[in-house]
Amino acid sequence: MSLRGYATRGVELLLVLALVALIAGAALGQPVLLGFVETGSMEPTLEPGDGFVAIPSPVAGDIEEGDVIVFEAQNLQGGGLTTHRVVGETESGYITRGDANPFTDQDGQEPPVTEGQIVATAWQVNGEVVVIPGLGLLTEAARGMLDSVQRTLAQTFGTRAFLGTQGLALLIAGGGLAVLLFGFLFDDERRQRVVKRTRRRKGIYDPRRLVLAMALFVALVSGGTMVAMSNTQEYGMVSASFDSENPTTVPTNETSNLTYPALNGGQLPVYAFYAPASSNVDVEPTSIRMDRGESRNVTVTLQAPPETGYYPQYVAEHRYFAVLPFGVVAGLYAVHPWLPTLVTSLLMGGAFLLVGFLLLGASPVRTRSRSRSSWF
Template sequence: MKLFTRILNALLAIAILCTLIAAVGSAITKKPVLLSVIRSNSMYPVWERGDMVIIKNLYEKDIIENGDIVFFETEEGNLADKGWIAHRVMDGNESAGFITKGDANDSTDQNVGTGLIDREWIAAKAFTIGETPIVIPKLGHLSLLVEKYQGNSFLLPAIALILAVLIGFGELKSSRIRQKKEIGIELQLIYIFGGLTIVVIMGATMLASGQKMNVIYEVSEQGQGVLMGSEVGILQIGDEVSQPLSELKNGGFFPLIGSTTTKDKQIVPSHKNIKLSQGQQLETTYTVTAQQPGAYESTIQVGLFYPFLPASFIYFLSEKSYWLALVVVSFIPGLPLIIYPMIDGKMRRGILKYIRKRKRKLRSALPF
């Protein structure tokens, strides 16, 4: 029974770890990574809504064949606003495009208003053993629930608070037992991994709400002009051009901190550092002031952060690096749980005893 419990716990830990990796990877790349949640029944009976599918991310050299179940995002047609779609390739090729169809659908996607699927729109395909995709039933329902309320900034802090309360309740419940028994390492790991789970949840949420914009422009001494692929174009020294940047929106109960940074001194955002109250919505812009001749390809990073630190300090970190600000703010709510095992005397002694025991076993196993 003890062995079964350990195996079950290990499998649960692996499932949680893979889910977190997939969530963070998807937030960073804006594409499905490692795992993908199924949002419809269009591929029934291969899988159903709420299932989690193991995927293989594709590169340019990878070949797509008829029968492959691919994950794509269209830029036109009636599927353009549906996010990532998982359908089977029925025909086509990389140069002309692919014909796709859900196994449960009567017609191909192209027969109901979607054009041929370009190769560059396809990010992954289902990982299979033989011809059978690897599906984890129902594991994605929690992700779908979170997505349903992702506009509510109150939800994920509430989840983090619930995790902390559950761990604290478990600690109180088992405190009497632990007074009579030797303290092992399991409870300490629960605290540490519980804290890290909160960190990942917070980081993934803020990362998903952030935006990164590339601004291409040129400053010339001769005059203005149009530049291919640029909204700003070619500016003459002294010119100023303003363009829309992003929409900042707080749909939850907690205030959010909006931070807009860029390394280009010729670009000035309309709102560098702002506190968004509940329900507040704000359209932001940026202004390019032509000062130094040259060709520029600059980045503007827009971030929305939970107010775990003062707004001025979050902006200070964002100016150094958006990723620095993201990591620091993400760690604030999870840090108490992570460091608690080292503060509590009994837990700290248990960790040190466990480390010493492992070192002795390692030394005895070495041939020298």
């Protein structure tokens, strides 16, 4: 394939990935690589329907004044994801405001935004948010089309497995696998020039294409599953001047212990790592291993500050398939929480690739068909 052909394929792949990221983000309730705004609170920086590149908080770095963040609001418009700019910082968290708003979110009933609430940061170049005009309109149209497809499949097969986030994952995974297999197995002769002597010869296919496609699929699915298993637990703590039987209502300057039941509902053993994502919470143990169907208890300790009020606290949980020794995963986790996800995904995809090459071989295969005529 020519350089121009590779460039065209690369652009097509990026566009498909961008669309999948937008739809998946809309379904999961948080931006995945790309996000968009629905209201005019960030005008003129972001008009309603404008999109932006959303850098996940684990890799975005430290939050600074002037950053545009996506966070889980407690009270704004009933709670939920909000995209506003950081305009200040206090001991309790960040002060945020929409560019079009004359007052901060904290001037209302929204508490300061903590690290655990932040899910992404908008990419900026020279202090300006990189804007993708009209991206939200495209996303809504695609999501509406997929909703219709999901309902049709659910009615046709008589199952709810095609509905909701699970159904969306099935559609994306199935569609992606179909595209990969089609592209690797049934491309034209010009792209079948794997070995010089096989040029322009019919009935020859390269098993490496199938194995590579399946290995890529395994790596993507395993990585996506580990990301889906990882989340941030929220505890709405009230620092009070009185005693209460509610474990999240804690007298000032005192602590309260809660039990978080961790369950491995999957088929593979997993490692789970826990870390505080706000200032007045602790967790013990910080890491556990769970076999299939096993459950473990994790103790979360809330520390009430001296001032009364509502203080949401967060604990970050990251899960990884236990295919590597625990010490290796712990070392990778110490570098960055998402590094074990990347390494484990590559390892699982690579293992499938190796086994596939051993079973199917790495040489092109000739298929022959014979037809016989019958005389009457």
